[in-house]
Amino acid sequence: MxxxxxxxxxxxxxxxxxxxxxxxxxxxxxxxxxxxxxxxKPVPTKQPPKPAPQGKPPKQKKSKNGLIAVLVTVLVLALCACGGYVGYRLYQKLAGQTTMSRNEDREDKDWEEDEKPREKKNTEEETAEEETKAEETSAEETLPAQTTSAAPESTAYGEGAAATTAWNANESQTTAAWDINAAQTTAAWDINQAQTTAAWDINSASATADEYILPDSSTRYLTGTDIAGLTSEELRLARNEIYARHGRKFKDEALQAYFNSKSWYAGTIEPERFSDDALLNDVERKNLELIKAREAVLN
Structure with missing residues (x-):
């Protein structure tokens, strides 16, 4: 057991x-x-606690109380600064309004002080004017009517009217004479201007005739009558004249020298770069055909 x-x-x-x-x-x-x-009875003994495993010590939590305190302090200072600024601005505004109201009161007071003497002065002036009018009225009533003095005044007025009439007559004559002279001068100027314009037109037409063989070959369709009297060389110059108007250069030295002598010519485009279709208008192309046909007949 x-x-x-x-x-x-x-x-x-x-x-x-x-x-x-x-x-x-x-x-x-x-x-x-x-x-x-x-x-x-035997009491069971307690086992000792197991030692903690060796390693990194547990991280201690950072205290946030210091950071919170700093933030609270900054916030309080900012609120105090804002409150002080707002209070300062209100104080300035109230002080400015007080100063303005004082100035307005002072100006009103000064205006009232200035206005009182003026009113008094105006009243005194009105009284003096009324007294003066009353004295003049009494004087007119007491003095007799002076009828004899009216005749000299009327005579003087009549002499003035006569002088005015004479001055008006002289002025009219002077104006008429001036108008006649001005009309004559204008007529003479118009005659001279017409003569000058006519002479300029004649000279311009002569100069144009010297500068061009066919002056209007780029703007008017030519007819056989227009080129009937031209020689073969003149037809050649007239034909190249159409190209020269657009700045075309020429390989022929004699032809280039001829157009260089003209005041209107400015050669800028080489012969191989010149395009009839791009640069010539329909009138010029038709006139070229007419001149070439005439050249073929003469040659």
Whole structure:
């Protein structure tokens, strides 16, 4: 059988447990000898805590109280600065309004002080004018009517009217004479201008005739009558004259020298770069055909 206290194996008939010394009754229940205390049961010992694994020490959380305190301080200072600025502006505004109201009161007061003497002066002037009018009225009533003095005044007025009439007559005559002279001068100027214009037109036409063989070959369709009297060389010059108007240069030295002598010519385009279709108009192309046909007849 087993010990009821410690569970050790106890032989049958044994009275005490060989291991813990507990008394074994016949029924197998524990019991102690008379006058002997039972030994205390062993208390299980606590195991020591396991050591923490070696490694990096745990990170300590940063304290946020300092940062919060700094932010609160900055916020309080900003609010104080804003409040001070607003208060300063209000103080300036109130001070300015007070100064303006004082100036307005002062101006009103000065205006009232200036206006009082003026009113008094105006009243005195009106009174003096009324007294003067009353004296003049009484004087006119007391003095007799002077009818004799009216005749000299009328005579003087008549002499003035006669002088005015004479001055007007002289002025009219002077104006008429001036108009006649001006008309004569204008007529003479018109005659001279007409003569000058006519002479200029004659000279211009002569100069144009000298400068061109066919002056209007680029603007008017020519007819057989226009070129009937031209020689073969003149027809050649007239034909190239159409090209020369557009600045075409010429390989023939004699032809180039001829057009260089003309005041209107300015050669800028080489012969191989000149395009009839791009630069010549329809009138010029038709006139070229007419001149070439005439040249073919003469040659």
């Amino acid at each position: 087993n010990c009821p206290s410690c569970g050790a194996n106890v032989s049958d008939g044994a009275k005490f447990c060989p291991k813990c010394g507990t008394r074994i009754n016949a029924a197998g229940t524990p019991g102690g000898p008379a006058g002997r205390k039972q030994p205390p």
